[in-house]
Amino acid sequence: MRLRDHAAVLFELRGVSLIRGGRRVLDSVGTGIPTGATAIVGPSGAGKSTMLRLLNRLADPDAGTISYRDRPLASYDPLALRREVSLVPQLPALLDGTVETNIAYAAELAGKRADSRRCLRLAGLDPGFAGRDVAKLSVGERQRAMLARALVQEPAVLLLDEPTSALDHAARDAIEATLAELRRELEISIVLVSHDPEQARRLGEWVVRMEGGRVTDSGPLAEVLA
Amino acid sequence: MSTSIHVSAGQVAATLALVALAAAVSFWRKADLERDIGIATLRSFVQLTAIGYVITLIFEADTIWLVLALLAVMVVFGALTARSRAKKVPSAFWPLLIALATAGATTLGLVVALGVFEATARYLVPVGGMVIGNAMTASAVALNRLGDEIADSRAGIEATLALGATATEAAAPFVRRALRSGMIALIDSTKTTGLIFFPGTMVGMLLAGADPTDAVRLQLILLYSLLGSVAIAGLVATTLAYRNFFTPAQQLREVAEPRA
Numbered sequence: 308m309r310l311r312d313h314a315a316v317l318f319e320l321r322g323v324s325l326i327r328g329g330r331r332v333l334d335s336v337g338t339g340i341p342t343g344a345t346a347i348v349g350p351s352g353a354g355k356s357t358m359l360r361l362l363n364r365l366a367d368p369d370a371g372t373i374s375y376r377d378r379p380l381a382s383y384d385p386l387a388l389r390r391e392v393s394l395v396p397q398l399p400a401l402l403d404g405t406v407e408t409n410i411a412y413a414a415e416l417a418g419k420r421a422d423s424r425r426c427l428r429l430a431g432l433d434p435g436f437a438g439r440d441v442a443k444l445s446v447g448e449r450q451r452a453m454l455a456r457a458l459v460q461e462p463a464v465l466l467l468d469e470p471t472s473a474l475d476h477a478a479r480d481a482i483e484a485t486l487a488e489l490r491r492e493l494e495i496s497i498v499l500v501s502h503d504p505e506q507a508r509r510l511g512e513w514v515v516r517m518e519g520g521r522v523t524d525s526g527p528l529a530e531v532l533a
Numbered sequence: 534m535s536t537s538i539h540v541s542a543g544q545v546a547a548t549l550a551l552v553a554l555a556a557a558v559s560f561w562r563k564a565d566l567e568r569d570i571g572i573a574t575l576r577s578f579v580q581l582t583a584i585g586y587v588i589t590l591i592f593e594a595d596t597i598w599l600v601l602a603l604l605a606v607m608v609v610f611g612a613l614t615a616r617s618r619a620k621k622v623p624s625a626f627w628p629l630l631i632a633l634a635t636a637g638a639t640t641l642g643l644v645v646a647l648g649v650f651e652a653t654a655r656y657l658v659p660v661g662g663m664v665i666g667n668a669m670t671a672s673a674v675a676l677n678r679l680g681d682e683i684a685d686s687r688a689g690i691e692a693t694l695a696l697g698a699t700a701t702e703a704a705a706p707f708v709r710r711a712l713r714s715g716m717i718a719l720i721d722s723t724k725t726t727g728l729i730f731f732p733g734t735m736v737g738m739l740l741a742g743a744d745p746t747d748a749v750r751l752q753l754i755l756l757y758s759l760l761g762s763v764a765i766a767g768l769v770a771t772t773l774a775y776r777n778f779f780t781p782a783q784q785l786r787e788v789a790e791p792r793a
Contacts, residue, residue: 327787363695364782364784365694365695365784365785366784385782385783385784386697386699386783387697389694389696389697390696390697393695393696394695395695396688396691396692396695398688400689400691400693401692402693403706412696413696416696416697416698416702417696417697457696460696460697
């Protein structure tokens with residue numbers, strides 16, 4: 308099935324290459340990402356995380372073009388784009404202070420009301436976490452606080468880089484349940500990077516498979532991970 | 534303040550005994566600093582002797598242009614020296630050059646405008662040297678810290694940028710800590726001055742036979758001027774330098790370029 312037949316196209320990459328430290332991290336990548344839930348899968352070093360960084364414009368490709376909703380990514384104001392296409396990095400990196408401080412900071416940047424109770428609930432955290440010092444949270448709790456911080460900006464797209472890689476099975480299942488719940492509750496698209504095809508099977512509707520900086524396959528879940 | 538003292542070459546040579554002591558300590562405890570001690574001793578002798586001649590010439594000529602030329606040379610060498618301490622900061626030379634020039638011009642301009650010193654070589658050369666030297670140390674420490682902080686906090690900075698923060702907002706905590714670390718050493722030494730150590734100017738004046746009250750007042754003038762100059766240098770250097778870590782599209786640059 309072709310992407311154009313599947314759903315509205317969110318991102319389209321054409322001939323995208325990126326070289327870092329003399330290494331071709333992305334090599335002429337051409338693929339599309341539709342609205343809904345997309346999983347980018349592949350082994351370590353495949354270029355998955357780099358692709359997410361490009362979609363959020365934390366970096367620009369050395370060659371090729373990327374479009375978002377049929378407009379070149381570079382034509383968007385990078386700050387406005389990042390609030391609309393929110394990246395939650397693999398390693399939780401919160402600002403010093405409480406969970407609430409972090410949520411309020413993100414809300415202020417986006418000009419939104421800091422409804423921490425709602426965002427914490429959506430991220431699967433008890434509202435009591437608002438006053439907790441981020442330095443005293445577990446990795447899983449930090450990961451959820453990062454998610455809550457991103458959600459307060461009311462993004463249209465969530466880019467999630469290995470959101471469960473540092474978690475045990477129980478915490479992973481809880482985050483996956485939260486993400487499924489988010490998809491049901493909000494009009495939000497998710498692009499999830501995972502090294503685990505099983506996770507892609509549980510969460511993805513569309514799958515992009517990568518290896519060695521190239522896209523080797525992409526399409527509906529049933530076709531790519533049959 | 535018009536006292537003078539004659540110091541013979543023999544007296545200078547005699548103090549080499551203490552340099553020998555330093556080298557002996559290094560050799561005995563295997564600190565491997567003998568070569569550095571030798572280079573430092575030789576360089577200080579050559580550099581100070583040369584600057585002594587230059588200052589004599591400038592004092593005799595007594596023209597403001599020569600003074601400004603000497604101060605400009607100090608600013609350039611100061612910026613080059615400080616850059617070697619701020620290797621992780623991309624293109625650090627220009628922020629440092631502007632920081633030292635601004636700190637020197639503002640501080641000297643103010644002390645002259647306030648009538649503290651006359652705009653003559655006898656005042657501007659030594660005070661300018663101290664101001665630029667301290668500004669160099671402060672901005673080098675500040676940029677060294679800035680480079681380390683940003684290198685260690687890339688993930689946090691990118692996470693903040695990913696929320697739509699500007700480079701200025703994402704770098705703010707690191708710029709603040711860098712400025713603080715550049716200024717703190719002088720503030721601490723100013724706090725303890727007279728209790729734990731006697732500053733150089735005061736020692737020099739007392740040795741030269743000046744009245745202790747004059748020595749103290751001059752030292753205070755210099756300490757207060759230096760506080761201003763390190764604040765200006767730290768502020769300008771950090772404010773200009775942090776931008777070099779980011780692209781115009783508010784992205785953190787991948788790798789710091791080692792040189793300007």
